[in-house]
Amino acid sequence: MLRIAMAQMEVIPGRPDINTKTMLRMINEARQQRADLVIFPEMAIPGYLLGDTWEQPAFLRDCDYYGRKIIAASDGICVVFGNVAVDWDKRGDDGRVRKYNACFVAQNGALLGGENFPYPFRIKTLHPNYREFDDTRHFFSLRKLALELGVTAEELLQPVTAWVNGRPLRLGCLLCEDGWSDDYFTKPIEILRQKERLDALINISSSPFTLGKNNKRNRVFSKQAADSRIPLIYVNNVGLQNNGKTVYTFDGFSTAYNCRGEIIAYCPPFQEMLHCFDLDLANGGLQQPPLAVPDDSGIDSIYQALRYGVEKFLAAIGMKRVVIGVSGGIDSAVTAALYTQVLGPDRVLLVNMPSRYNSPTTKSLAADLARNLGCLYTVVPIQQSVDHTVDQISRTPIVNLSAGGEQTLEVTPFMTENIQARDRSSRVLAGLAAAFGGGFTCNANKSELTVGYSTLYGDQAGFLAALADLWKHQVYALGQYLNDEVYKQDVIPRKTFELVPSAELSVEQAVDEGKGDPLIYPYHDYLFRAFIEHWHRAAPEDILEWYQAGILEEKLGCQPGLVNRLFATPQAFIADLERWWTLFTGMAVAKRIQAPPVLAVSRRAYGFDYREAQNGPYFTARYRQLRAELLQEG
Amino acid sequence: MLRIAMAQMEVIPGRPDINTKTMLRMINEARQQRADLVIFPEMAIPGYLLGDTWEQPAFLRDCDYYGRKIIAASDGICVVFGNVAVDWDKRGDDGRVRKYNACFVAQNGALLGGENFPYPFRIKTLHPNYREFDDTRHFFSLRKLALELGVTAEELLQPVTAWVNGRPLRLGCLLCEDGWSDDYFTKPIEILRQKERLDALINISSSPFTLGKNNKRNRVFSKQAADSRIPLIYVNNVGLQNNGKTVYTFDGFSTAYNCRGEIIAYCPPFQEMLHCFDLDLANGGLQQPPLAVPDDSGIDSIYQALRYGVEKFLAAIGMKRVVIGVSGGIDSAVTAALYTQVLGPDRVLLVNMPSRYNSPTTKSLAADLARNLGCLYTVVPIQQSVDHTVDQISRTPIVNLSAGGEQTLEVTPFMTENIQARDRSSRVLAGLAAAFGGGFTCNANKSELTVGYSTLYGDQAGFLAALADLWKHQVYALGQYLNDEVYKQDVIPRKTFELVPSAELSVEQAVDEGKGDPLIYPYHDYLFRAFIEHWHRAAPEDILEWYQAGILEEKLGCQPGLVNRLFATPQAFIADLERWWTLFTGMAVAKRIQAPPVLAVSRRAYGFDYREAQNGPYFTARYRQLRAELLQEG
Structure with a gap:
């Protein structure tokens, strides 16, 4: 039986001093609760959204200094935590000192895992570079390291072995995006689960809240655990971090899945807490009854x-x-x-x-x-x-x-x-x-x-x-x-x-x-949402295609029949579309550049999440053709 | 003898329609001047700094539409140009349709180079992700493609063969950052110049003006040409592009180097122009007298x-x-x-x-x-x-x-x-x-x-x-x-x-x-510059180290003796440092979030170039230690 503490801490971005204090306190708590393993989030020491603070060598030295304090505090307990790892002898692609987004596994004052990896820590394989994320700007990925060393990602992705109660515990360490590999040709979990005798997958994350994201996370991570037949423990931080223009809450929602992908433990969202639970490795965590997690949409x-x-x-x-x-x-x-x-x-x-x-x-x-x-x-x-x-x-x-x-x-x-x-x-x-x-x-x-x-x-x-x-x-x-x-x-x-x-x-x-207001919210709310929040972001060309095909309301998700009620003619429809598109991509951009920080909840918030240039409105060639067709018909 | 036209066009970001018109006009001009080869900048059709416009499928289709117009206009002339290339059947790492930052070589209505590459165009190998650049957010690099296909970058980097006057012309096509490979372990030019019978290196760029950058570019590119013993032609756009918070001028300064690295032709900065010159491939462009280019610092x-x-x-x-x-x-x-x-x-x-x-x-x-x-x-x-x-x-x-x-x-x-x-x-x-x-x-x-x-x-x-x-x-x-x-x-x-x-x-x-003003500009200008513009960005820890070691003025580049004249005691020095650092990383960040767009000239401008989070001031452990030492001495 393995006793695991999920340390859903509040990470204060840019404050290694405070975060280290929180971690030391939680390590003691975990020890008091007789945990064998305490797991902290990704980038628990520095925080994750720091802008270009990563370029200050003094800050990097400081993160290293505090990281060593955590390692020193791992007496009698296995501590997994995220921190920036610096290789002062190597360069990143920007020519500055090389930084890894790293997962450290410490026990009895020493780092584990150096025997089957170039460093005594694990590094993130997949780097998100969409929405608010800028990982490649700051960190060097495992994929790049493999390329540099002339080896494959498969060779580098190796479990870390800790020793608990005299038995080896083989952990597959993942960092956040490593668990969201659908769109990448490298699949860290599929690689790791091929390795012999893996006892558990651990995903340490710093994953901002987005409406409905935890529902999706449970589907994705549950499937990973079930497909791998290995328990998976996901630990995310709570707190608030920002990139200047956009401010993100972090919901935590740290969750443990058994080897069937059922949830056996979780921390409620937006609460700092240390949550201990027992995992029977012999049966893949199947001893507990599965839990239901609240919907977050x-x-x-x-x-x-x-x-x-x-x-x-x-x-x-x-x-x-x-x-x-x-x-x-x-x-x-x-x-x-x-x-x-x-x-x-x-x-x-x-x-x-x-x-x-x-x-x-x-x-x-x-x-x-x-x-x-x-x-x-x-x-x-x-x-x-x-x-x-x-x-x-x-x-x-x-x-x-x-x-x-x-x-x-x-x-x-x-x-x-x-x-x-x-x-x-x-x-x-x-x-x-x-x-x-x-x-x-x-x-x-x-x-x-x-x-x-x-x-x-x-x-x-x-x-x-x-x-x-x-x-x-x-x-x-x-x-x-x-x-x-x-x-x-x-x-x-x-x-x-x-x-x-x-x-x-x-x-x-x-x-x-x-x-x-000139805005007709039951229609424009949905039109505008298609401009910014739709996965394939809609432009006037798409809107006209849908309008012509009579499927606009269905595509936008607004009330059926609304569009023809609002706009008697194609002329009127097009005039409205062009008016708002011109403002959206014109004057409104200039205004947003000087707008206050936006508190994000949706899958696409203005600011650093949705990046934009003040380039003025544009209508594609196909749009102009569709427009001419519609106006001729109309 | 090869007649080359450098098309230093003004690229209007987000306006494929206007840019295509400019290009068609310049192709005709080049043809009238009997050029064999006309070279346009990187991303000549869409523009380069477009924020997240790359996520609109309608915009991508439009770029493809206009790109085909350029290809169709290549009768009797070889046209090299930058555009986004879309592989609609593959995904990028963000899960959206895959986009390449690509270099097209067209002649007589057809694309060249498909015989030794997976696509009939070339793609960027090195993606900048520092300062204002976000290449990895939007585009899929040659390095990633190699990894995906299970081949090496060496195998993929192949010249494009055009036919001029009945003779093969083997071009090594580079995109911007590919020519700035010092900090990358993949060196596109070193790889390309190993290939047999390369006649010329071409670097198409969309490279914003930075004070003194062209001086450096000439040093770097001249060395590349000389080391390779191959002429190199660099074509950059002029115009203005922005990322919302930061606005960049593009100086062009398109330049041709002979096989000794001497400059044999260039376009003056900030002017749209088509510049034709003759390159004698038999002697590597050594027929012309070398030119001096004006300093830009x-x-x-x-x-x-x-x-x-x-x-x-x-x-x-x-x-x-x-x-x-x-x-x-x-x-x-x-x-x-x-x-x-x-x-x-x-x-x-x-x-x-x-x-x-x-x-x-x-x-x-x-x-x-x-x-x-x-x-x-x-x-x-x-x-x-x-x-x-x-x-x-x-x-x-x-x-x-x-x-x-x-x-x-x-x-x-x-x-x-x-x-x-x-x-x-x-x-x-x-x-x-x-x-x-x-x-x-x-x-x-x-x-x-x-x-x-x-x-x-x-x-x-x-x-x-x-x-x-x-x-x-x-x-x-x-x-x-x-x-x-x-x-x-x-x-x-x-x-x-x-x-x-x-x-x-x-x-x-x-x-x-x-x-x-409370600001003492002869000192604070230089102190602040160290915070933001120094390559290794200075934090108070570094400033105190330098102060303690008596090398502060030298490190900052301000007047010798100034610091001791301004601050009688370490107390006074430290109080001043902490006052401004606290403002710089505190209230000033909140103000900058709502500041107007900044016109960039330096190596680090506020806004999208220097990204920052509103995280408040921080002093490292080592700073606090140095501070205590100094105050004890003082």
């Missing part, structure tokens, strides 16, 4: 991830109080309800900032929200300042001091809309936040962010965009969930759900007359 | 790159007019002089925005600058608006609607500094720019950006940060160059150079009393 998982993410982000930047502009609409209401859960109502200041275009309806909804949540509340009108700005811009003479001549400029109603938005955020909220001793939130959703339906330095500003990876319909669902399941009362007023979504920046957007 | 090259970059960026986003806030200081003056060169004075509106803290000195310098440049000019005072904001924030009651209670907030002098900065940019400049029909510039330099010595939504805002890759001393040098060499008169007033640099946001920053 619903609105409850979104809430859990956002709440955890906001809490950890605030802690990481040391922010204890926030100011939230509340308009009476759904986005700011959900933001307020979310932050209030994290900080408590006394540390949340809600601010309504009416201009002449704000209706009594929304002003009163904003106050209702503040009352329901028990937050601090204030009203700062902006009309006087907006009038002053318009006056200054339109009346101040512009001169040419060398050639002479004088002129004034005109301020259009559209410009005045943006002046209002900037006045609220950059003048009022930023000033209030400083005086309140905190920051102000960005309440934007993903639908707005996609097409830049927001004002730069205006409603797009803030220290974090917590809802910016949710489509508008998901924001509504989250609001409902907050009322029903979190607060168990309508803290977000019913009327806020029923109101037409509107920016209220002009008479054209009068909510009480049912006027509002 | 001086302030003139910085000016050339910035001017070209600003011009192309404005054209790319369709911006024809700009507003520039001018303070009387050097950064805004240099920005104004630079944009006026690009747009002409009538399309540049300079705005001075005094508060009560701005001196008559700087106000009059701003007007002098406008007069000297002949730009449009206006003065928009901000004091009234700032007073109103301070008044609203400090007097509006904050209430708790559910629990009762009322309070007000205090606005400190530091907060009022930021209120001024935001008032200028987000209120005045943004509004004025819209009314003027353009955007407003960000005038920040690299020293400020490094430590966040600027206000978010304030002086850090703008559509482009054109000087943000220049240290403060480089901004001064550029100002001098503009006066001396570009305008040939002191358009930037002498006094602007002599003034103490200051934000003038409080009485503590009164320029006429010699008070200004």
